Each structure stands twice: as structure tokens, then as C-alpha cells.
Amino acid sequence: MLNDRGSKYAVSGCDARDRAEVDEALKDLKRDKSYAKATHNTWAVLLSDGGPLKGDDGESGAGMVILRMLEREGLEDHLIIVTRWYGGKHLGGDRFRHVQTCVRAYLDELAA
Known part of the structure; x- marks a missing residue:
């Protein structure tokens, strides 16, 4: 979990071979109320x-x-999913850096 100015980020992922598996994974993630x-x-x-x-x-x-x-x-x-809970302050370009940090941590963990 990464935090910046009230915003929180998390990363998750799974194997997905087609759009149906992507949709199912997103649906599964959102079964968790916090996500x-x-x-x-x-x-x-x-x-x-x-x-x-x-x-x-919505995170263009x-x-x-x-x-x-x-x-x-x-x-x-x-599939890699980066989740953000908005903390009330705009992060500008830092939000992309945070997405990169989350994905890099996930990829490093996957390779370990």
C-alpha cells in the first residue's frame, strides 16, 4: 500500500487470457467492499x-x-489492477508515478 496526501494505492493482479476473464477478475475484486x-x-x-x-x-x-x-x-x-482511494488532494503528475511504483513492486514480486 502506498500513501500520498491522503490518497491510498494498492496493486493486484492475476492471469487473464481473454476479456471475459478480465471482467470476472474485476468483478471478483469489487466483491471486496473496500475495493x-x-x-x-x-x-x-x-x-x-x-x-x-x-x-x-476515471483516472485518465x-x-x-x-x-x-x-x-x-x-x-x-x-491482468494488473492499480486501485486508488482518493484522499481529497489532487496529485497532478505524481499519480502516474504512484501507478508506476505500484506496478513495479507487483512485477518484482511476481519475478521473485
Whole structure:
């Protein structure tokens, strides 16, 4: 969990081979009330059979940040979701840095 000026970030992920699995994973995540109440659940996946998919969930540009990192890693068929609970203060460009930090921590953990 990452915190900045009241906003909190978390990262999660799972294998996903098609859009139906992405939708199911997002639905599963939102079954947890705290994630359902989150301001943004941004996500991206590189599908080996369908190319890139992303969702900003109101955090414009965040899905593309995740997608670029997946492309650099060459990680296919794995969904990464970065969740943000807005803390009342605008973070400007720092929000993208926080998304990158969360995704990097997740990828490092995945590789360990």
C-alpha cells in the first residue's frame, strides 16, 4: 500500500487470457467492499490472442501507464489492477508515478 496526501494505492493482479476473464477478475475484486468503494480501479492486460486492453476507470491515462510497463516486460495474459482511494488532494503528475511504483513492486514480486 502506498500513501500520498491522503490518497491510498494498492496493486493486484492475476492471469487473464481473454476479456471475459478480465471482467470476472474485476468483478471478483469489487466483491471486496473496500475495493468497490475505491475511487479508481485502473487496469491493463496484454492478451496473447487479442492484443492490449486497458481501463482508466476515471483516472485518465493510468491504464496506458500500466500497459506500457506490461509491454516493456513482455508479460502477456496477466491482468494488473492499480486501485486508488482518493484522499481529497489532487496529485497532478505524481499519480502516474504512484501507478508506476505500484506496478513495479507487483512485477518484482511476481519475478521473485
